[in-house]
Amino acid sequence: MTANMKKLFSVATSGKGLIMSIVSMILLVGVISFSVHEFTKSTVTLVIDGEERSLKTHAKTVDELMLENEILVGEHDYIEPSLDTELTNDANVVWIPAVLVHFTNNGEKTPIWTTSSTVQDLFNELNIDIGSYDRVEPSLEKALVEDMQINYESAFTVTxxxxxxxxxxxxxxxTVADFLKAEQVILGxxxxVEPEQEEIVKANTEINVIRVEKVTDVVEEAINFATVTRNDNSITRGSEREVQSGQKGKVAKHYEVIIENGKEVSRELIKTETIQDSxxxxxAVGTKQVTQSVSRSSSPTSTSSGSQGDWVTFQSTAYTANCAGCSGITSTGVNLKANPNSNVVAVDPSVIPLGSVVEIKHNGRLLGRYKAADTGGAIVGRKIDIFMSSKNSAINWGRRNVQVRVVNN
Structure with missing residues (x-):
């Protein structure tokens, strides 16, 4: 019994040793394999956004290296060397992931994938030279981030x-309004302003600021007096007497005046104020009848202007009823304004009696028959003033010598 036990123990002991030997062998092979595996790895430097990592890898290419490190390289990313490049020991791999920014260039929007790190780097990448007066938002030093909005406006000149x-x-x-605000131009x-404030400002635009003033101008003006005639039977017919002298009145006219850049552009009457009445x-015009002594001799040598049949040279002028201050009523009471076609002449009553009918001819041509129905302060001697309905006709007549004879008084 004892001998059998010893035999069994011996067998068991020898089996355990075999197992241990096998395990030891496996471990040794594993250690050797691991050592060989690690020893055969390449050492590479991976640079991500400027940060260096030292890596051991069995990757054959750059692409395998990036996948091994769970890095997905986008089509816009920067990778150097390229993904299909074979790795060598001590290789240096640089990866810069691209970001999407939204770039607005003078109002035109464009999405841009870029690996630039700052706004300034992006402008360098786009070959845009920024002028001293150009506007960039955000600032050039700002770091680029995903979905960043970048606005650029190039400057131009305006007058x-x-x-x-x-x-x-x-x-x-x-806009014009933005421009004026930037230039600190304040409008009253x-x-x-021209163009209007809502207009878009473009290169070479001319912007005109018009300073406008509204003032009141008061102008005093004289008002002519009217001449009123009154019949007076105490005065000899053909004579006149001033009963009351005339006096001009005065009014103040208030004008609203618009002045643009120092020059008057409009004037509107807004009020008239009477300062002094005219x-x-x-x-007084005489109506007293007197006996007239008129010679009717047919002698061709007679110088009496009242002689029927005798033509006598007179100096003539012309007048109308529409002159300033004129009443339009003759000294004998004829209303010339109401009767613009009347054949009337103003005479010196001492030469041609008032009420007489005269014939007048000029350069041999008979002008017609006229009634001596008016007088005038300048009509003295052989002078007559012929009434004409048209002011232009009176002006055109001027001063002419005519032939006159009395045909009825």
Missing amino acids: LNSDGEETEVWTTST ELDR RDRIV
């Missing part, structure tokens, strides 16, 4: 005419 000065100004403003309540001139 500003304001307060008597012409200035060439660099600007990136989009009445001021205006006073009529009153003239």
Whole structure:
């Protein structure tokens, strides 16, 4: 019994040793294999956004290296060397992931994939030279991030005419209002600008600031007096006497005046104020009948203008009823305004009696028959003033010598 037990123990002991030997052998092979595996790895440097990583890898290409490190390289990313490049020991791999930014260039929007790190780098990448007056938002030092909005406006020149000065100004403003605000041009309540404030400013635009003033101008004007005639039977017919002298009146006219850049552009009458009333001139016209002694000799040598059949040379002028201050009523009471076609002449009653009918001819042509129905302060001696309905006709007549004879008184 004892001998059998020893035999069994011996067998068991020898089996355990075999197992241990096998396990040891496996471990040794594993260690050797691991050592060989690790020893055959390549050492590479991976640079991601400027940060270096030292890696051991069995990857054959750059692409395998990136996949091994769970890095998905996008089509816009920067990778150097290229993905299909075979790796060598001590290789240096640089990867910069691209970001999508939204770039607006003078109003035109464009999505851009870029590996630039700052706004300045992006402009360098796009070969855009930024001028001194150009506008960039955000600032050039700002780091680029995904979905960043970048706005760029290139400056241009416009001409500003304001307060008597012409200035060439660099600007990136989009409207006239923005431009004026940037240039600190303040508009008054009445001021205006051309083009209008809502207009878009473009290169070489001319912007005119018009300073507008509204003022009141008061102008005093004289008002002519009227001449009123009154029949007076105490005065010999053909004579006149001033009963009351005339006096001009005075009014103040209030004008609203618009002034643009120092020059008057409009004037509107808004109020008329009487300062002093005018006073009529009153003239008494004699109506007392007197016996007229008129020679009717047919002697061709007679110089009496009242002789029927004798033609006598007179100096003639012409007048109308529509002159300033004229009543239109003759000294004998004929209303010339109501009867514009009347054949009337003004005479010196001491030469041709009032009420007489005269014939007048000029250059041998008979002008017609006229009634001596009016007088005038300048009609003295052999002078007559012929009434004409048209002012232009009276002006055109001027001063002419005519032949006159009395045919009835």
